[in-house]
Amino acid sequence: MNAFAPRCPTPHASDGPLAIEAVDLVRIYHTHTGVIRRRPLDVEAVRGVSFNVRPGELLGPNGAGKTTTIKMLITLLLPTSGSARVMGYDVVRDTTDVRRRIGYVFGGDRGLYDRVSGLDNLRYFAELYGVDPAQRDRRIAALLELVGLTGRENEKVEGFSRGMRQRLHIARGLLHDPQVIFMDEPSIGLDPIGARELRQTVKTLVEAGKTVLLTTHYMFEADALCDRIAVINDGRIVASGTGDDLKQAVLNRTIVEIETFGVAPEAVDRLRDDPEVIAVNTEERDQSQILLVQSERGPEITQRLLGTLGDTRIGKVVAREPTLEDAYVHLIASTTRSDGAERAAALG
Amino acid sequence: MSLARSVRLIWWVTWFNVRMLLVSEFFVLLTFVSPLIFATLAFFLFRLGHSTGGQTLLYAALGSGMMGVWSTTLFGCGGAIAWQRWEGTLELLVNAPTRYDFILAGQAFGAVIFGFAGILMTIAWGMLLFGMPLTSTFPLLLPLSLFAAVVSLGALGMLIATSFVLYRHANALSNMLEYPIWLVAGLLVPIATLPAWVQPISWLLAPTWGMDAIRGATLQSQPPWFAIGMCFALAVVYYFLARVALRYVLHLARRDATLDLR
Amino acid sequence: MSAVTAPIALPSVNADPGSLRTAWRVFWRGGLMSYGMLFNWARPAIYIPTLIGGPTFQLLFFAALGSYAAGRSPAYFALGNAVQVSALSGIFGMTMAIANERFFSTLPAILATPANRVALFTGRFLPFIANGLFVSLYAIAFGVVFLGVRFEAPTLGVAGLALLVTVFSCTAIGALQGAISLRLRDGLFGANLLMLSFLLFSGVNIPVATLPAWMQVISNLLPFTHGLEAVRQAAAGAGLDRVGGLIAIEAGIGVAYAVAAFALFSYLERSARANATLDVR
Numbered sequence: 001m002n003a004f005a006p007r008c009p010t011p012h013a014s015d016g017p018l019a020i021e022a023v024d025l026v027r028i029y030h031t032h033t034g035v036i037r038r039r040p041l042d043v044e045a046v047r048g049v050s051f052n053v054r055p056g057e058l059l060g061p062n063g064a065g066k067t068t069t070i071k072m073l074i075t076l077l078l079p080t081s082g083s084a085r086v087m088g089y090d091v092v093r094d095t096t097d098v099r100r101r102i103g104y105v106f107g108g109d110r111g112l113y114d115r116v117s118g119l120d121n122l123r124y125f126a127e128l129y130g131v132d133p134a135q136r137d138r139r140i141a142a143l144l145e146l147v148g149l150t151g152r153e154n155e156k157v158e159g160f161s162r163g164m165r166q167r168l169h170i171a172r173g174l175l176h177d178p179q180v181i182f183m184d185e186p187s188i189g190l191d192p193i194g195a196r197e198l199r200q201t202v203k204t205l206v207e208a209g210k211t212v213l214l215t216t217h218y219m220f221e222a223d224a225l226c227d228r229i230a231v232i233n234d235g236r237i238v239a240s241g242t243g244d245d246l247k248q249a250v251l252n253r254t255i256v257e258i259e260t261f262g263v264a265p266e267a268v269d270r271l272r273d274d275p276e277v278i279a280v281n282t283e284e285r286d287q288s289q290i291l292l293v294q295s296e297r298g299p300e301i302t303q304r305l306l307g308t309l310g311d312t313r314i315g316k317v318v319a320r321e322p323t324l325e326d327a328y329v330h331l332i333a334s335t336t337r338s339d340g341a342e343r344a345a346a347l348g
Numbered sequence: 349m350s351l352a353r354s355v356r357l358i359w360w361v362t363w364f365n366v367r368m369l370l371v372s373e374f375f376v377l378l379t380f381v382s383p384l385i386f387a388t389l390a391f392f393l394f395r396l397g398h399s400t401g402g403q404t405l406l407y408a409a410l411g412s413g414m415m416g417v418w419s420t421t422l423f424g425c426g427g428a429i430a431w432q433r434w435e436g437t438l439e440l441l442v443n444a445p446t447r448y449d450f451i452l453a454g455q456a457f458g459a460v461i462f463g464f465a466g467i468l469m470t471i472a473w474g475m476l477l478f479g480m481p482l483t484s485t486f487p488l489l490l491p492l493s494l495f496a497a498v499v500s501l502g503a504l505g506m507l508i509a510t511s512f513v514l515y516r517h518a519n520a521l522s523n524m525l526e527y528p529i530w531l532v533a534g535l536l537v538p539i540a541t542l543p544a545w546v547q548p549i550s551w552l553l554a555p556t557w558g559m560d561a562i563r564g565a566t567l568q569s570q571p572p573w574f575a576i577g578m579c580f581a582l583a584v585v586y587y588f589l590a591r592v593a594l595r596y597v598l599h600l601a602r603r604d605a606t607l608d609l610r
Numbered sequence: 611m612s613a614v615t616a617p618i619a620l621p622s623v624n625a626d627p628g629s630l631r632t633a634w635r636v637f638w639r640g641g642l643m644s645y646g647m648l649f650n651w652a653r654p655a656i657y658i659p660t661l662i663g664g665p666t667f668q669l670l671f672f673a674a675l676g677s678y679a680a681g682r683s684p685a686y687f688a689l690g691n692a693v694q695v696s697a698l699s700g701i702f703g704m705t706m707a708i709a710n711e712r713f714f715s716t717l718p719a720i721l722a723t724p725a726n727r728v729a730l731f732t733g734r735f736l737p738f739i740a741n742g743l744f745v746s747l748y749a750i751a752f753g754v755v756f757l758g759v760r761f762e763a764p765t766l767g768v769a770g771l772a773l774l775v776t777v778f779s780c781t782a783i784g785a786l787q788g789a790i791s792l793r794l795r796d797g798l799f800g801a802n803l804l805m806l807s808f809l810l811f812s813g814v815n816i817p818v819a820t821l822p823a824w825m826q827v828i829s830n831l832l833p834f835t836h837g838l839e840a841v842r843q844a845a846a847g848a849g850l851d852r853v854g855g856l857i858a859i860e861a862g863i864g865v866a867y868a869v870a871a872f873a874l875f876s877y878l879e880r881s882a883r884a885n886a887t888l889d890v891r
Contacts, residue, residue, distance in 0.1 A: 076718055078884045099724035100627050110715030113647040120643065127640045128725035130627030139623045146620065172719075176625035373799040385806045392816045396680035517656045524659035527667035537674045 020073060020180060020213060024082035027068050065235040066215045070182050073213070074104045086180055100129070103178035105186050107166050114158035118149060118168050121157060122175060129176035143171040146201060148194065162189040170198065174205075181205060183214045187221065199225055219325040229324075231331050239331050243324055250322040250330050253278065256293040256302050259315030263289050270308050276301060281329060288315060294326070354450060361454020362461065369424065369462045378423060379466045383416030387470040390536055391478050405480035406471075407567060411536040413467030414559050417460065417501065418533070419526055424459025425505035426522040428452070429513035429597070449506070449594060456505030460498050483566070490565040493572060496579035497558030503586035504554040510593035514600075535559055554582055627724040636725050641733025648707035649737070661741075665695035665749045672815055673757050688757035689845065690814035692749035693838050694805075696742035696777045697784070701804050703738035704784035705797040712792065721879055731872050735781050742777040762847035769844035772857050776837030779864030780808075783833050785871035792878055808834050813842075833867065836860040 071077035073084055075095045083090065089097040112121050119140070126136045144150045147167035152160075160168065166189040173181060183202075187195040202212055202225055216222050222229050223243040230240035239246055263282075268291065271280050276297050283290040295301050299319035306314065369375040390408035394400065429452075432438040441451055474480035484490055512518035531537060532546055533555035539547055550556045557578040564572020626632055651657050669691050673684035711717045720730065753759035761769060787804060791797030808814055811825060812834035818826055829835045837860035840853040850857075 074722055076722055076883060096628065096724045099722060100625060104722065108715075111719045113714060113716060115652075116643075116647050120646070124640060124643050124647070125719070125723065127632075127635050127643075128627070128720060128723040128730070130625045130629065130632035130636075130724065132624045132626070133635070135621065135623045138621050142620050174620070175623075176627075177620070177623050374802070377799050377802055381803065382806055385810050389810055389815060390675070390679065392820070393676060393679035396682070396816070396820065398681075399679070517653070517659075520651075520656040520659040524663040524667065527664065527671040531667070531671045531674055537671075537678045541674070541678055 020084070020086055020211065022069070022073070022082070022084040025069060025072055025079050025084055027065075027072060027077065027080050065232045067184055069232070070104070070184055070213070070215065074102055074182055075099060100176070101178055102180045102182060103173035103176065104182040104184075105169050105173035106184045107169050107186060107188060109162065109165060112157045112160075112165060112168060112172075115156060117154045117156055118144075118160065118164075119153040121168065122153075122171060125172050126175050131176050139175065139177075140171075143174055146174075147171045148197060163191060163194055166190055167194065170201070178210070180211045180213070183212065185215055185217065187216065187218065195221075219323065219328055223324045231328060233331070246327045246331070247322060247324055250294065250327045253294050253296055253322050253326075254298055254301065255320050255322050255326055256291075256295065256299070256305055257316070257318045257320065258291040258293065258305065258309070259317070260289050260291060260309070261287060261313040261315065263291065263309070263312045267309050267312050271305060274304070274308060277305075279330065292326070292329075294322075294330070357450050358454050358457065361451055362457045365424075365455050365458025366462045369420075369458065375420065375424070375462070379416050379420045379463055380469050382419065383412045383466045383470050384473050386415055387412035387473055388477075391474070402481040402483065403567060405474050405478055406483065407563070408536065409470045409474040409480060410467065410562060410566065411559070413464075413470035414533075414535050414555060414562070415526075415530050416466030416470070417463035417497075417558075418529055418535075418555050420463030420466065421456070421459050421501050421505045422508065422522050422525055422529075423519075424462070425456050425509040426512040426518045426525075428455050428459075428509045430518045448598075449591060452506050452509055452590075452594070453502065456509060457498070457502040459505055460501045463501075464494070464498065485568060486565045486571050489571055489576075490562070493558075493561035493565040493576060496561050496576045497554075500554035500558050500579035500583045500586070503583040503590065506590040507586045507593065510590050510597055513597055514593075529553065529555060532556075533559060551578075552582070554579065554586070557582060627726070633726040633729040637729040637733040638736070640725075640730065641736040644707065644734055645737030645741075648710045649703055649741075650706050650710070651702075661695075661698055661745050662748060665691075665698070665745060666752055668695060669749055669753060669757065676815060683758060685753065685758040685760065687815055688753035689750070689759050689842060690838060691809075692753045692759070693746055693773065693776060693841055694808050694812070694814045694834065695749050696746040696773075697780045697805055697808055697834070699738045699742035699745055700777060700781035701784035701787060701801045703741060704734070704781060704788045705791055705801045707734060707738075708788035708792060709797050727876065727879075728872065731785075731875060732868070735778070735785065735868075738781050738784070739774075739777050742781060743774065746773060746777065759845070761845045765844045765847055765849055768848070768850050768853060769841050771850075772837055772840035772844055772853060772860070775857050775860045775864065776834060776841065779833035779837060779860050779867065782864045782867035782871060786867050786874065789871050789874040789878065792875075807832065811835070813838050831863075833860065833863050836863070 068077065072079050073086060073091060075091050075098050078092060083092070085091065086098045087101045089101070091098050113124070116124075122140045122143070123136070126140065131139065141150075144153050147170050149164065149167050149171065152164065157165065157168065166186070170183075170186060173183070186202075187198050190198060199221065202214065206212055206227075214222075214226065226243065228240060228242055229246055230237050231246070232238070239249070268280055268282065271277055271291070271293060276295050278294040278296065279292075280294075281292040283292065293301075293305055302317060302319050306317070369379070387409055390412050391405065394404050394408055429438065432441060441448060471480070471482065475482060512521055515521055532539075532542070532550050533553050534542075534550060535555065539550050539556070542550075557575045560575035561572045561579055564570065564575055646652060651660050669688050672687040672691050676682055676687035677684045711720070750759065754761070783804065784801070787800045788797060791800060794800075807828075810816065811821070811829045811832055812818070813829065814834070818829045818835060818839075821829065836856045840856035840860065843853050843856070
């Protein structure tokens with residue numbers, strides 16, 4: 001029995017079996033610290049991750065533990081506990097059934113046969129995926145055009161740039177027309193045009209009814225592409241929902257960006273002490289620091305903030321709506337803080 | 349640089365390289381295990397031919413030990429510069445304030461000295477398993493013979509290091525040159541049994557005279573003065589050729605900016 | 611690089627990784643393709659010194675040493691070594707292939723596919739068996755021309771069969787060696803050790819019957835020994851009736867090593883999934 005999503009022009013959640021279902025996935029790495037006296041160390045990379053993805057959806061987890069989660073879903077890693085199903089097949093027991101229905105794009109410099117051409121790489125993996133030989137070359141040609149490698153496919157991969165390798169990875173992940181596609185930071189290594197083409201590709205895939213699980217650090221990409229977003233921090237999902245849902249947390253806020261030159265830490269602390277300031281994050285630039293002040297007040301708070309900063313040299317000041325990036329920063333900061341508080345409390 | 353300092357430097361680099369080789373599984377196999385297997389082979393072969401005397405055993409032990417010395421020198425030096433290139437240290441070493449050929453000398457001698465430990469193994473092997481008696485016809489000359497052999501092989505090693513790097517696949521060359529040198533240098537098979545046209549090639553090789561010098565001090569009735577002399581003479585020639593090759597290599601590298609070739 | 615245009619329609623494909631036909635393709639085509647991908651010595655500049663030059667000198671060395679030390683005809687040693695050099699491909703080739711998979715990090719990529727594992731694994735043998743045969747045939751030809759090796763014409767086919775089985779068997783132990791080297795770091799050590807062992811134990815230079823009893827035990831467990839004896843006898847005119855048994859034993863040894871290698875691979879794959887040693891990048 002196969003789970004199928006009807007091909008729909010706009011992505012929407014459909015009824016029927018889930019494309020991806022993860023229940024309390026846990027992955028603990030056993031490793032060692034120290035060189036002389038090796039002490040065993042258990043690293044909990046994933047601490048109970050649960051989520052569902054319906055066919056035709058796009059989900060974008062961010063943060064620590066995402067690669068490990070994906071590796072469990074593509075059957076390369078066994079969960080320490082918990083379970084997951086892809087298209088209804090268990091990732092631990094039904095590995096062959098899972099593998100024939102999924103494609104994955106991990107990118108990076110490795111994972112390709114350097115000594116032969118891009119075309120040979122694709123042909124080889126097409127054999128491994130059992131692609132019908134009569135249709136194989138047409139599919140490969142279309143994929144090459146899709147990723148922009150037409151004309152370069154006969155060159156040896158060892159001469160490929162990082163971006164070209166990334167494109168080849170993407171082509172490979174789509175060879176056998178998988179129903180579910182996992183992409184781990186696929187736009188890294190791509191130039192802006194390539195990244196834009198990739199986003200277009202992803203849109204096309206979703207419109208064709210595929211399910212795409214995508215991880216990215218680029219918030220705007222997640223916001224633009226994904227139906228739903230999950231944020232993973234420290235091995236746990238700290239928030240999930242649509243982009244708008246996530247922005248809710250910071251929706252009523254104003255972000256005031258203040259460019260300063262050599263701001264003193266005490267001045268930043270004074271800002272934090274202001275009762276109507278929720279958080280202050282600092283971004284270091286070459287010569288300046290950008291203070292991101294979150295407040296539930298409107299832009300009128302700007303005057304007061306500048307006053308608090310005293311004779312700090314100020315550059316540009318912008319008061320704006322929160323973006324998904326701000327929501328993300330807030331989520332990470334708040335969940336890390338609470339974790340830390342828990343740990344501190346536990347240590348007594 | 350003063351002579352004392354130069355010697356100290358070469359000494360230090362040599363022992364550094366010996367230590368590096370000690371932790372390489374490949375070289376441990378090459379230098380210690382491989383000669384033992386060839387020694388066993390030689391022992392059995394001579395036994396098949398009904399030569400089982402102590403002299404034959406010693407001959408075989410020395411010959412197979414020397415085969416190991418050659419292998420270690422070949423692989424240790426042939427890939428030396430390519431290895432540095434691969435590791436990215438070639439550029440650093442060449443631009444270091446000390447002279448690069450000192451470093452090269454240290455590498456070559458490190459390999460050679462390490463290789464000579466293999467002879468100790470084959471001798472111990474012969475004594476333990478085949479009852480080989482340890483005799484020497486000119487025991488006082490033996491250290492000199494060994495020294496001459498080391499110097500000669502070390503210089504040849506330097507030449508190997510500087511010339512192999514010009515061939516892109518130095519390891520392939522090293523793979524090919526074990527057997528022919530073992531044969532032509534007369535390590536186990538006397539040169540006299542080889543075709544006449546091969547013999548001039550034998551005379552140009554350090555292993556030939558090094559083996560001759562060592563055999564002369566242990567097995568032969570005449571002291572091996574000529575062999576010892578040839579060792580030193582060849583060493584000078586090799587060293588000169590090595591420096592020429594090195595100058596060429598460095599020139600090429602600077603011209604093509606290929607010191608950092610990967 | 612194309613500008614951002616209308617999305618490209620991808621032609622749909624059927625994929626049936628579980629079918630027998632696909633398994634055959636993985637075995638045959640996939641296997642042959644893996645040669646160029648994974649064999650370090652494929653370039654002529656490396657191939658000729660290592661797989662032609664080296665074996666030639668090896669034959670000359672042992673022919674000279676054997677005839678000098680043991681008083682036997684050089685042909686005996688030439689034939690023995692001519693068969694042994696096929697191990698260069700079988701053992702080093704397989705070890706290299708596996709080491710390269712690790713170096714290129716393609717092992718996870720392959721393991722993430724639904725391809726039939728047996729087909730994938732055994733397909734890798736093919737190019738190295740072919741290569742080993744080629745190297746041996748060259749060396750035998752050299753021995754025939756220069757060192758007095760003789761084959762009786764009627765039993766040429768039998769000798770060929772014995773050679774083929776021997777090369778397969780040695781490739782199988784190469785696969786096992788390669789699998790072991792996945793866990794230990796250096797594959798070269800085991801590969802070189804095996805090559806040297808054949809020289810001593812397998813009747814390449816020393817008749818097995820003249821070896822001490824404990825060494826003969828090792829001889830009989832290693833590939834080569836029975837197959838080489840079959841080749842020698844067939845070269846001297848023995849027919850299938852006489853050497854069939856030896857060939858069968860050699861084949862059995864090869865299959866045993868192949869099965870052991872496959873079992874080890876499967877175990878390593880499972881263990882890698884559990885212990886996260888399959889790095890995707």
